[in-house]
Amino acid sequence: MLNPQRTVDELKALRELTGDENGAQRVAFTDKWLASLDFLKERLKDLPVTVETDPAGNLWATLKGESEKELLIGGHLDSVPNGGWLDGCLNVLAGLEVMRRVNEQYSGKPPVTLRLVNWADEEGARFGRSLYGSSAFSGYFDVNEMAKLKDKDGISLTDALKNVGITLADAPKAKDQVKNAAAYLELHIEQGPVLEGMDLPLGAVLGTVGVERHTITFKGQAAHSGSTPMNVRKDAFLAAGKFAQEIYHIAAKYNGVCTIGSCKTRPGIVTSVVEECEITLDQRVLDADKLAAMWQDAQDAAKKFAEEGGCTVEFGNLWNIEPIHFHPELINFVEESILEVTPTAHRLPSGPLHDAAEVARAGVPTVMIFVQSLRGISHNKIEDTKEEHIRQSVEVLDKVTDKAMSWMLGQP
Structure with a gap:
């Protein structure tokens, strides 16, 4: 029984x-x-x-x-x-x-x-x-x-x-x-x-749900935090920060979820503008076409914010499952x-x-x-x-x- x-x-x-x-x-x-x-x-x-x-x-x-x-x-x-x-x-x-x-x-x-x-x-x-x-x-x-x-x-x-x-x-x-x-x-x-x-x-x-996991690395230029005016900085962290807000719009658009789970900055000291900012992105949704579109939108947004800030961006694949x-x-x-x-x-x-x-x-x-x-x-x-x-x-x-x-x- x-x-x-x-x-x-x-x-x-x-x-x-x-x-x-x-x-x-x-x-x-x-x-x-x-x-x-x-x-x-x-x-x-x-x-x-x-x-x-x-x-x-x-x-x-x-x-x-x-x-x-x-x-x-x-x-x-x-x-x-x-x-x-x-x-x-x-x-x-x-x-x-x-x-x-x-x-x-x-x-x-x-x-x-x-x-x-x-x-x-x-x-x-x-x-x-x-x-x-x-x-x-x-x-x-x-x-x-x-x-x-x-x-x-x-x-x-x-x-x-x-x-x-x-x-x-x-x-x-x-x-x-x-x-x-x-x-x-x-x-x-x-x-x-x-x-x-x-x-x-x-x-x-x-x-x-399907999952896409990637690294997104924004690359700018290190500069002294005291002597570099705000309007001329190539701040990789600023580009990453703008992107962090955008993923909420992407998630809502496709009824999925997006998460930035980690963030690493280099040189990582208080007296320097961030030269490099690497984040991890996790995206999930049950529909394969929507998942692909979410990742494409994320790449487009990352490139946009990098360009706006005088930075470049690189993408790396961590893991995915359909x-x-x-x-x-x-x-x-x-x-x-x-x-x-x-x-x-x-x-x-x-x-x-x-x-x-x-x-x-x-x-x-x-x-x-x-x-x-x-x-x-x-x-x-x-x-x-x-x-x-x-x-x-x-x-x-x-x-x-x-x-x-x-x-x-x-x-x-």
Whole structure:
């Protein structure tokens, strides 16, 4: 029998084990992350499952079914530093509870094979590269680029992986796990204010927005801050500041979001006009054409403000991913399941990226369920969701699991 309260209790136990007064500390490939894996493995011992770690470090628990077709339920136990108690781990522990119910109902032999997966390093908090484990699964993984990554202490990703028994060069072999995957389900806190604003506990996710991430470097001329008149300065920071305001107009024009997340100035001293200002730009929207137009508008605006200030501008590519639309039939199943638990359902896109995007890129029919986030806050120790809503989310994931299994059996 499904026991959603057990999921709530296990989430609290994991918080106690791997958090502190500042929040969750399950940063990937650290001791706290390893402790969270042990926490999960200990509970899997009560199920007749095979537990394995793939070459990228993703942990898989497999309940063998009558059919080799595999229904995957996934999430991530890693967190950002000082993170919230639900981000990522709700997905995994809710999936564990569904696996218990399926095992009990079918006496250890469900109609399809059920697999619970913990994706390694979804957050990218330590090395700056999100979706590490799921991108190895999808095949969108460049070992050479990954090998260049280092954390703030200068430790390379290669060495950090080696420390937990993973060889970076072998990570692409995780793609072998795609072979029999027929559907993927992921439950996640919304991490935004939409559902709370509508007073709804749950939503069906349409897909993940596309993302363009770039560096924009304005180049002017260093000059003495005391002797250089304002009207003759070639101030790279002024050009960047004008651009910073313009991104709000660009975001509104396309109903997307734009963020300047970092700013570096050189020479970076109080007595000099800024010669060089490098900013990072993150742009997101669900429509691919709009995403391309947003980036083009950003480039045009940056060139305009650079020219106005007697500066030049250069663009660098950080990372991008196309918009990912989830499977329409699975979205319908989520909506139907929500309506079996609550009076109203809502469909919405996901602004944050998730492992589900990489699974969908691998060609696996995919869907996500969102549960309301209080205050719309995540990646913060005050991240929270009402316990009633957590229990309802487990119920919905369970119902979607049954619908997905039946649907899979009818597919060629």
